[in-house]
Amino acid sequence: MVMTFVFAFIVGGIICVIGQLLMDVGNLTPGHTLSTLVVVGAILDGMGLYEPLINFAGAGATVPITSFGNSLTHGALAEAEKHGLVGVLTGMFEVTSSGISAAIVFGFIGALIFRPKGNID
Amino acid sequence: MEKEQYQQLEQNVTPKPPYLKNVAKAFFVGGFICAIGQAVSLFYIIFFNFTEATAGNPTVATMVFFAMILTGLGLYKRIGQFAGAGSAVPVTGFGNAVISAAIEHRSEGLVLGVGGNLFKLAGSVVLFGVVSAFFVALIKYILVTIGVVSW
Amino acid sequence: MVIVFQSKPSLLAGGVVAGPLENRSIFSQYFDSVYDDERWQMKTNEQGHRKMIEEACEFAMKKMGVQKGDINYLMGGDLVNQMTPTNFAARDLEIPFIGLFSACATSVSSVIIACLLTELGAANFSLAGASSQHNAIERQFRYPINYGAQKPQTAQWTVTAAGYALIGKHREEYPSIEAATIGKSVDYGMDDPFHMGAAMAPAAFQTIQSHLQQRNQKIYHYDLILTGDLGQLGLKLLKGMLVENGVKNEELTLLRDAGAEFYGQDEAFQSGASGAGCSAAVFFSYVIQQMRAGSYKRVLLVATGALLSPLSYQQGETIPCTAHAIEITMK
Known part of the structure; x- marks a missing residue:
């Protein structure tokens, strides 16, 4: 029980460190960094490696943006297994919709209730 | 002064990013956010009959909700300044990218402003996620079809 | 090629209006007004930006006791889309106006043009200056205000301030x-x-x-x-x-x-x-x-x-x- 938190903390932290290195050493913008990590997540799932990571680290693997690439691929693969080639397209958002739909809905709500403020602290 | 000479001077004067400090901050903040995510998914497993495998979805949605509150109050940018990738890489950072653009462009109206700019920053993540997932799945489908690997 | 002004036009007065964060500036005691609402109680950042320009011009005019009608030319610019705030401030100020874009060097390029017009005898008084509003410019050049990107140590903070100078014919007691x-x-x-x-x-x-x-x-x-x-x-x-x-x-x-x-x-x-x-x-x-x-x-x-x-x-x-x-x- 406690260990699940520790593993989530460590694995999540390490993925963020990779992101930080891409920014600081690789000189990438946040947009480039996140795009890179998403692609990495998709490839890892294609090789069947991301699912074991989730089993090991829980939220440490599902919360970082890499999991977005993973779940897109996962949906596509599951559907491709059932329906063949067309499943690659139709299955894409089957698993992953929650992050995007939450972002869209909360983005809309946020726009209604908040205003940007140029404060510094 | 020649360009090359100036670029040399610029290299000498410009401070390098504090790599170690940045990495440590990213690790702890990123780890902390994921630990909160772990607590949220535990909450869904215990109280709402989700399983380890299915708890990911409501967890992600909840984390994005937190991101909305922090973004709206102007706190996420301060966390971001401190933590760098530590707060950008978790899904809350994705939420922050969408929500901050939505709030920013509210002044141009809900359709052209919020609607048109919602994915201004996060769009590239969606694009590369979807396209890479498509090709990965396609390649795997081909490999399975010709019998190199199995599902 | 250096321009030498034979008639030595004078900087008769300056009007400077700044936003809430600029209270922390070591120069804030010299500003005419430091507003505590970054939008000047307007609906958008850009409208607040415009208001700030108008107020800065008014401060400069008030110091010399001149009216809008006495000003022959307004020269200025900002960094937002096609200089929207300055263009709209010029609409409200009703002074013949040329918008100038030299990015953050506009404060001086506008004064140079105003001096040339003064030297030419075309202007008794001109207003020249520049302005920026943090929120409006960050979103244009970088990210939305609430986006959590890490700024490096080399980054600089865009100020919210408008500064306009009243330029006129040479007077000994003025710079x-x-x-x-x-x-x-x-x-x-x-x-x-x-x-x-x-x-x-x-x-x-x-x-x-x-x-x-x-x-x-x-x-x-x-x-x-x-x-x-x-x-x-x-x-x-x-x-x-x-x-x-x-x-x-x-x-x-x-x-x-x-x-x-x-x-x-x-x-x-x-x-x-x-x-x-x-x-x-x-x-x-x-x-x-x-x-x-x-x-x-x-x-x-x-x-x-x-x-x-x-x-x-x-x-x-x-x-x-x-x-x-x-x-x-x-x-």
């Missing part, structure tokens, strides 16, 4: 503009929009060098050479270039930068302040007041501007920069 140098657009291959000081320093260097050479002056002929918004790192680089060119260390103390000093040593602002309003606010408050008080007799104001756009950055271009200078003297 007067003797000469000006219009800078070239200089590109030393810098391409980091979070390191503007490094991009702008060579432009400031070239303009200062060319002004001094053609005026047959040395740095020590001035009481102060004040650049616009190089920031702490940019100022260091400018000094480094001057040293390479044989300027002595003791002369370097005459060189200061408004952006580097603007927020004091507060690390939250990284390398210091920037934005068209930065140089305008400091030049048209602090500098004018210090000169009138007799602290400085001869000052060179060098406003620096990075001529990039979000488009040029995304297309992978380097950042061309410019610097315009005016030489101001006080009897």
